[in-house]
């Protein structure tokens with residue numbers, strides 16, 4: 001019997017385990033299917049990690065390394081090369097590994113930190129032939145940065161999310177010709193700094209409001225056709241551009257990896273594709289927590305760390321107190337301009353001083369106000385000069401304000417000046 | 420000199436090879452590509468049709484009904500995923516009802532068991548997600564679904580274990596009559612055989628023309644599909660057809676044996692083996708499918724694909740002598756998968772009648788087994804990992820496929836030599852992430868086990884290279 005089993009040893013799992021250790025738990029197990037800890041960070045060899053948390057710029061492996069070192073000062077047990085196959089509602093964890101065999105372990109609490117996977121060609125239905133040479137950007141990143149192989153020489157990238165942008169630069173530095181980055185929306189889904197540093201600096205054109213409408217080539221990609229789209233994202237005939245290339249990289253979104261979560265019977269949020277969580281990252285099953293990309297897709301690892309520390313600390317508290325009576329619950333609703341929030345529910349009595357609330361907006365906004373209301377009363381207001389769907393927003397609500405709310409709070413955006 | 424050379428190793432060639440491998444004969448199968456089941460056999464609806472569709476008296480009718488009867492035991496013995504889920508044809512208006520009655524009559528004439536005409540409400544009771552617009556349905560409990568490529572692979576593997584030689588990467592380029600048989604020219608050299616059987620799918624007409632003028636024409640007809648995630652796998656429990664109309668057979672919605680939902684196909688003429696998908700074709704499929712089952716969630720799509728039917732202008736399968744000693748198994752469009760074992764049986768009957776001595780082997784292997792880690796109960800999983808640690812390393816996380824299963828396939832009678840070859844054998848890469856995660860790991864295993872560089876590992880057929888070169892800092 002473990003006090004805590006953490007599933008996934010990426011930045012989320014590492015931070016949660018460290019925080020649970022600090023919170024006093026002494027029998028903690030991290031299960032990681034890869035051969036090393038660090039998660040997706042191991043293939044992110046560019047820098048830009050840790051600006052918020054460590055106040056310095058680190059590469060992905062360096063950032064992970066700091067937590068792996070912190071972990072080595074604790075007594076947390078780690079099982080690598082071991083994959084969790086099933087989690088039950090009564091907190092049994094089934095796992096299998098080459099050296100660890102098939103085991104079923106019982107846990108008092110569980111942190112789900114499995115990260116996410118990439119959307120594929122099939123998910124977005126690009127027509128055409130089905131040759132080799134269509135990769136998700138993350139798979140290409142793994143080939144280049146981990147295996148030391150280039151997946152192609154002449155590249156078109158669909159999607160301007162961060163992974164696509166980073167790969168545009170990476171492929172260029174490795175001698176490939178990146179012909180274009182194509183984005184169906186009228187704005188990029190990536191961080192602004194990545195657009196400048198990965199596209200502009202290398203003269204890679206970014207085609208906004210464009211998409212790939214055909215893939216050609218029998219054995220290997222030979223051409224892709226790019227068309228402009230109208231406001232409803234339908235291709236406009238006559239706008240086709242043909243690129244001669246051998247590779248198409250897809251950076252068209254990430255999907256939280258929640259098969260285990262669903263199987264366990266945890267309540268899910270259709271908008272985040274992750275579990276519905278409370279203020280302390282607890283899911284609908286008491287003692288089961290979710291954090292990091294498995295809960296909602298993050299842009300910055302620093303926020304993953306902060307959120308996961310909360311989950312780890314809460315798991316420690318849960319085990320110590322062995323759960324307690326149900327309390328008042330506030331539903332957090334998405335108002336105008338808001339796609340989702342995390343947490344989706346807040347128990348004010350569990351909030352010590354303040355509660356962090358993360359959310360995404362559904363359009364680019366200029367000068368705006370973020371309004372938090374409960375019924376007809378406004379309980380908080382925050383100002384932002386700029387809001388974009390590609391950048392996760394975060395506000396902090398003091399406990400005293402939450403005590404004013406009744407049953408629900410709604411987060412919405414009021415644009416003061418059009419972007 | 421071979422007794423028989425079979426051209427093509429799709430389901431038709433494989434079934435014929437399997438049937439022939441019962442006898443003391445020297446048999447070879449030549450396949451142009453680097454794997455079996457790489458033509459139409461890998462891209463179809465995967466349905467073992469009950470047999471009410473073909474016109475009574477046709478070869479299609481006879482071989483379809485016989486084929487699915489054979490499939491039932493064959494799939495079990497050869498460990499081929501097979502689910503006898505039944506099918507339904509829907510009518511959306513009173514005008515369409517006579518068509519159901521016609522299918523019912525044909526089915527009776529063809530000897531299809533258990534057919535029943537249902538009202539719309541009866542149909543919805545069996546399939547709650549059917550549209551309210553359904554007014555009647557024909558229920559055929561004997562229809563089934565299977566894994567078409569594993570079916571083909573299982574037949575081919577068993578044939579090989581029974582002594583048939585399989586030559587991959589060997590395309591037939593010429594056929595000349597010689598004394599007592601045929602000289603078969605291939606891009607790998609010459610071969611001789613008493614009999615040649617053409618099971619070349621869409622290319623049967625070309626093969627025929629290498630030897631004699633061809634009396635029929637093959638009109639390739641493409642069908643496009645959506646494959647949806649397992650989250651949609653329970654949307655229907657049976658194969659749901661529509662009444663055919665001017666635009667073809669209608670679009671079906673069906674579960675797959677792997678737990679996904681398949682939706683398609685349309686039908687459109689194409690040149691040769693053009694299996695591309697088109698925005699218009701996919702939109703058509705989607706619109707039509709929603710008519711049957713309005714709640715299908717197309718945002719759960721994990722893949723689109725297309726297959727090309729080899730439709731002969733005769734309107735039936737063409738199973739006949741192209742020239743003395745050269746047997747055509749041509750025009751094997753739908754229900755070719757359903758009919759396959761019966762086509763094999765019939766081909767052997769024709770060869771026997773022509774003078775091929777059919778002497779049964781004493782030891783004919785008619786069983787096959789592969790490890791499916793995902794389906795094993797917990798205790799067996801544990802024991803397996805204990806015995807062989809490679810079964811403890813999960814390579815494909817979506818389908819829970821282990822390294823042990825991949826190594827088992829590599830040690831099998833027809834080892835895979837491509838990433839998709841691995842996928843067709845053990846399902847790695849078939850799931851919702853479509854190989855995004857396991858692709859690099861499968862490349863690594865193939866490179867290691869086949870003793871080739873990762874740069875030489877292909878996605879599928881020859882020419883489908885994956886990796887261009889090592890990175891600048893790469894190499895030891």
Ligand SMILES: Cc1cc2nc3c(=O)[nH]c(=O)nc-3n(C[C@H](O)[C@H](O)[C@H](O)COP(=O)(O)OP(=O)(O)OC[C@H]3O[C@@H](n4cnc5c(N)ncnc54)[C@H](O)[C@@H]3O)c2cc1C
Nearest residue numbers: 008010011012032033039040048084114115292293300301
């Ligand atoms: C290409 C890319 C570029 C990025 N760039 C930046 C950047 O510049 N700056 C920045 O701050 N952030 C960046 N990020 C974001 C940041 O890296 C991620 O948000 C963060 O890594 C998510 O952490 P995680 O622990 O939730 O998930 P992951 O890092 O994905 O870790 C999940 C772990 O769980 C394991 N796992 C999953 N399922 C199982 C199972 N069943 N059993 C056992 N183990 C399992 C996985 O193997 C993995 O190790 C980037 C992300 C990517 C992908």
Ligand SMILES: Cc1cc2nc3c(=O)[nH]c(=O)nc-3n(C[C@H](O)[C@H](O)[C@H](O)COP(=O)(O)OP(=O)(O)OC[C@H]3O[C@@H](n4cnc5c(N)ncnc54)[C@H](O)[C@@H]3O)c2cc1C
Nearest residue numbers: 427429430431451458459460466591620642754755756757
């Ligand atoms: C859209 C669609 C849906 C279908 N749905 C169903 C269904 O639900 N149920 C059903 O029963 N049937 C169905 N079918 C029909 C079924 O798929 C086919 O009848 C069957 O797969 C044909 O198999 P085959 O072996 O004849 O051809 P193929 O699988 O095409 O095999 C022919 C092989 O010959 C090889 N070859 C070609 N030329 C040469 C050469 N010169 N030298 C050497 N080798 C050569 C090719 O490489 C190929 O491997 C469907 C077909 C399509 C297209």
